[in-house]
Amino acid sequence: MSKIEQNKQKKRLAILRAAQEQFLTAGYGLANMDCIASEAQMTKQTVYRYYASKEVLFKATLEHMGSQFDDKATQYLSLDDNHAALLGFAIEYISFHLSDEHIATFRLLVAESGNSPEIITSFFSVGPDDVQRVLIEFFQQRFNVTDIETTVELWLGMLLNHRNKVLMGMIAPTLSEIEHYAEAATAFLLRAVE
Template identity: 55%
Template sequence: MGKIEQNKEIKRRAILAAAQEIFLSEGYVLSSMDKIAAQARMTKQTVYRYFPTKIDLFQATLRHMGESLDDSFLTHLKKTNTRDALTGFARDFIGFHLSDNHIATFRLLVAESVKAPEIVSIFHAVGPDDTHEKLAAFFSERLDVKDTETTIKLWLGMLLSLRSGVLMGREKPGQCQIDEHARKATDFLLAAIT
């Protein structure tokens, strides 16, 4: 990559970092290209050169955030012991969904979806999530589950129940609470399907 391309990439990343901060702190509707440009210490024209509209910038910001998120919870599904695989997945899946960026993004989507419904579609379209697909294969192959869709919805719902309190302003659970919740939800799942 040449010097010009490096400088362009540096500016692009600075704009995305500024946009992430502004979108997550002020919301999509109240965010403006002016505020984002000021946060990035650039002119508004420079921001528009990289991202022609606010919606384009929002989409790029979500992609940028997705690149930095850790979805290593899926690697647990490769473990040979089924209980260990599911418990490891559950623990890291809960942790992922309790991360500061995830909570802030989720709050943004809920709070702003009435005024700017397009942001929810953009969020879902930004990156393919193969979590359901991998879980369906796991449940089908390892546990001979026929209705994988319902099983996945119910189990992930149990796992994500800790997030509800955090979204409402409660303190995040500690790692011991997360571990215990992951274990109990997994034990409940396995007792129901085996």
Template identity: 55%
Template sequence: MSKLEHNKQMKRQAILLAAQQVFMAEGFELASMDKIAAIAQMTKQTVYRYYPSKLELFQATLTMMGEQFNDSFLLSLQHADPRQALESFAKEFIEFHLSEAHIATARLLISESAKSPEIVSHFYAVGSDDTDEKLQQFFTARLNIEQPQSLVNLWTGMLLSIRSAVLMGRISPTALEIQQHAKEATDFLFAAIK
């Protein structure tokens, strides 16, 4: 990589980090390109040279944030015992969805969706999430369920029910509470498929 290309990459990264800070603190509508430029320590014209609109910058910021997220919870599905695989998946899946970055992103999308519905569309267009597909494959191959989509949706809905209170500002559950919730939701799942 040439020095010029390296400098462009560094500027792009500085803009994205500044944009993330501003979007998370102020929301999409209230965020200003002036403030993003000031935090990135460059001119507004430079920011616009890299990202011609606030919406494009927001989309690029979501992409960057999405690349930082780790879907390692899918590795749990490789465990030999199906129940242990799903309990481990459930615990890590819940922890991921309760992470500070994920909660902040969800709050931003919820608060801005009425005023700027296009940002939700952009968020879902940023990257593919194959979690449901992987779970459906697991349910079919390891639990012998032929059409598992509804069951996957119900189970992941149970897992994410613990997140609602946190989105509303409540204290995040402890590691023990998360583990217990994951176990009980998985027990419920296995009781339903017998």
């Protein structure tokens, strides 16, 4: 990568970090491109050169946040052992969805979707479909299931159980509790598909 490309990448990353902070603290509606530029230590024109609008920047911020999860969780699906692959994925999936950033993002989406419906479109254009696609491919290769999409949706719904509780104000489970729940959910799934 050339020095020019390295500088561009460094600027993009600074903008995305500043935008993430601004979106998660101020909210989408009140997020301010001037504040994002200031926090990223560059001009507003530079921010707009990289991201043409607040909506484009929001989508890029979601992609950046989600990319950290995708790599960690889906790597487990390459393991030969079905149980180990699904268990590793489940632990990462649950942990990601209980992270402070994800909980804050989800609350932001719920709170502001009425006034800014475009943020829901942005959210669903970045992450959940990719995860489902990868899982569907995994199930097609390894199991003889007639309705794979429904099976994947049911399992992911099971894995989001703790997130729903945390969103309602309950205390997040410990890593040990996450691992225990992931083990139970994975065993339940495997009994249904093997």
